[in-house]
Amino acid sequence: MVQVGRAQGGTVDIEFTAEDVARTRFAVSPLWEVVASVRVLKSGDDGGVHRQWAERVRPLLDAARLDLAPLSRLIAVPAECVPSFLVPPPTTPQPSLEVELATLRATPPELLRTRTPGVDASMERLRADPAGELDRLTEVIAAYWEVAIAPFWPRMQALFEGDILNRAIHLAEGGARRLFDDFGPQITWDSGTLQVIRRSGLGVRRLDGRGLLLVPSAFAWPRIFSNLTSEDWQPTLRYPPRGIGTLWERGPQPCSDALAGVLGRTRARLLSELAHPASTTDLARRIELSAGGVSQHLTALRAAGLVSAHRTGRVVLYARTSVGESLVGS
Template identity: 85%
Template sequence: MVQVGPAQGGTVEIEFTAEDVARTRFAVSPLWEVVASVRVLKGADDQGVHRRWAEQVRPLLAAAKVDLTPLSRLIALGAECVPSFLVPPPTTPQPSLEVELAALRATPLELLRTTTPGVQECAAELRENPGRELGRLAEVIAAYWEVALAPYWPRMLALFEGDILNRAIHFAEGGARRLFDDFGPQVTWDSGTLQLVRRSSRGRRELGGRGLLLVPSAFVWPRIFSNLGSGDWQPTLRYPPRGIGTLWEQGPQPCSDALAGVLGRTRARLLAELTAPASTTDLARRIGLSAGGVSQHLTALRAAGLVSAHRTGRVVLYARTGVGESLVGDGRRYGV
């Protein structure tokens, strides 16, 4: 089961060996975002972080006549977990939805079991005819994806990649302690042990040399979902990335008038927008310039030592340097 971890309840202590630290990795999961976003549409967004997205996609889903029943029945909102077979941990850093759906269709019969309250009957139906029912479930997920998530995926992926980049830098700077020190109050690191607050369980867990899989997720905030004991699967934490509050924003980020006077309004805005690493395409969309124009400004900012560029796969992400952070922070601190 993939369990929800709130800022209350018991504490699970996850023990790391040197091999576990060596095998800890990051990945993104389109399939998980499908499941987590359906939870949001069912009401799991108390803070309204995804309200703008939900208001946009609900009428689109209705117009496309996407029947979510086969999937929705497996996601019990009041339950403290999600069936593990529905969201197996990704085995590669950035799998496509098609790859994850192929794995879902091939789920072994013995894994189609769950103790999640409210979904046992649905799981039993899957076990009666797994080929047909899993195929039907995959078709529903694919149809939902095309309407509700595919148009937003580049933006989401940029957020995930930026968060992974930031955390990789943190790990390089200060090891595992630095990696985990801003996951929020639910997660703390102490002497080779990761302490995770969970709603209904406590105790100690050993990773067994498998390491920990860290998956940034847009639709879990403010919670962390964990899967620490599902057979041979790698133990997994799904967590909200940095900058999640800006994911659906359409307005520009405020920038300092004083900084704009030195750098120019456009370059100051670009620097202000880099609250998390972003691609040229994403920045161009935000501030209304062509990608080529943004690229020219970023080149100038990079030459001045205010931004750095990092390639992640086929995408180049730009991030503020320490000097850039100081300039933006000082301008806001003094209200200029």
């Protein structure tokens, strides 16, 4: 059972060994975003950071006439948990939705026997016909993905990869303490122990050499979801990435006239847009310039030491250097 963490409550202490630190890794999960986004739609939390997304997606879902019941009835609101089998931890850094759906479709029947508050009736249906119900479930998820998530996935993926890049730099600079420093008040690191504020399941958890999987998630905001107790799954924390408040914004970032006078308007805008790491394609969309033109300007900014380039999988992300940060800050 995946549980939610809040800023108030008790604490679970996750004890790390040296092997756990060595095995701690990052991944993204398209399947988790589907499940978490349906939870957002069910909760009616349209006044939050995802309001613009919800307002755009609801009419599209209505027009598509999708029957989300097989998925929706497995997501209890306001119960603060999600069935673990529904969101298995990704085994690779960037799995496709198809890969994750294949894992879901192959869920062993014994993993459907766990009880989850608020969705027991739906679990009974799954247990009665695992193959048939899992096939229907994956078909619904695939259809929902095409309407509600796929059009926004490139910008979501860029946000996730930028967050992972930033945290990898923090880990290189200051180890585990620096890595967990800015996860917010729900998570703190102290002497080899990660303390997570959670609604329930308090006490001490040992990772037993499995490490911790860290998954940035847009639709987890403002919560942290954890799966720390099951022996069947990799211990996992799903958390809101840095810059989540800008995910659905459409307007350009403000650009200093003084900076534009030195660098030129386009390069100054690009530097301003790199408040968080981004790809050439994402930047081209934001400033309405061709990808080739953006690439030329980024090459110039990189040669001047104002931006750096980092490959993550098949995507190259650009980030401001310390010199670039100081120019924008000024």
